[in-house]
Amino acid sequence: MLDRVAIVTGGARGIGLGIAKMLFAKGHHLAIWDRDEEVLGTLSKTLNAGADRLLLQVVDVTNKAAIKEATDAITDHWSAPDILVNNAGITRDKRIINMTEEDWDIVLDVNLKSMFLCCKAVIPGMVNGNFGRIVNISSRAWLGGFGQVNYSASKGGAVSLTRTLAIELAREGITVNAVAPGIVDTPLLQNYSTEQRELLKKSVPTGRIGRVEDIARTVGFLADEENSYVTGQLIYVCGGRSLSNPSI
Template structure:
């Protein structure tokens, strides 16, 4: 199936590894020019070199999505290198878990700033170009955690906020041929999750709760992003696609 992404330009935030890296690779395989952007310069450059060695179109821009000047530079350089920006995947984020009574201001601010402020700044920065093109896709990577998880008040709030943001953008910008959607992954077997000391407990709980009895893989999310970014999804907007193996609560 031709997804109609050949020649389009996609920015994937937090794309040095994990879900972001898999998403960037999939979009590049579909023919898109991909911007790899992350605060981890070494990992971002490594992935960019790997993609270009495979004959795919990728360019690395190291940026902190919580800084407006970095985001402005990110979009300006994207336009300079590829001449447009058609797809934005707001993927940057991380957990910083603690029970509410133990959660510090820094725990709250760090998670909210990267996921919510970062998505706001990047979406605002690309929107004038998407409006000019009369074509755009904004895809926020939310989480099944938007239903709520213990020790994740900050993370669940940010992920729920990304859904509200996408729904508002869908209503506001749809007249310009721009869609906005969310993907809500469930348990994903990523390097970041595997590094947690509670990895085995989290994995066992997830597999017990979800109908599809296997861990999710980064490619599962990447495939969903590619679909929502494509011409095939041009009449889908303001939606949340759960990639959870059937697990919701």
């Protein structure tokens, strides 16, 4: 397998870091984008890597100019990106009565508009190279989740964006797929109390909370060079939680 140039957004921790480790272990050149400069700075050590195969770039994925600058830097350093994993995401959970317009805008900007902006930045290079793998991290919550009208809409938008881009790019050697994690043990989940975590665990048919490696393995499958005939798909990695409709 050829080594490729990959970007993982929100790759400083959690699921993104798991995906970054997986792509790095596969031998790809890897750019990690995150807004958290402090954690980003520790990643060369975590990945045990030098600058020849790793770029750590402070990028806020809501900032079009920063995305362009980082994409250009990758292209100058190595070559145009071949793999994009749109992973950066946030929650601002509240019932609609308490949710502000700002809560709506920030979640839609970070979770959905960022996918549009990052795709816009890398797709011309992928079209030139007649190859690309785009994987968008959605969520089981796109099916609906209490207190998550903003988050759920952003993750549903990610599914629609994936399907439409897949159609548009199918003749250019570019696949576009989405992964919908269920409940995964990451810093995002630390916002929940112990009682809430126990409740969540009980709602998973397989009886355990997901690990970042569960998600990374599926992203690895979709990002694989050989995997050219799966496009526009959403793969749930949620221990079967998508099969029922938990209200939490």
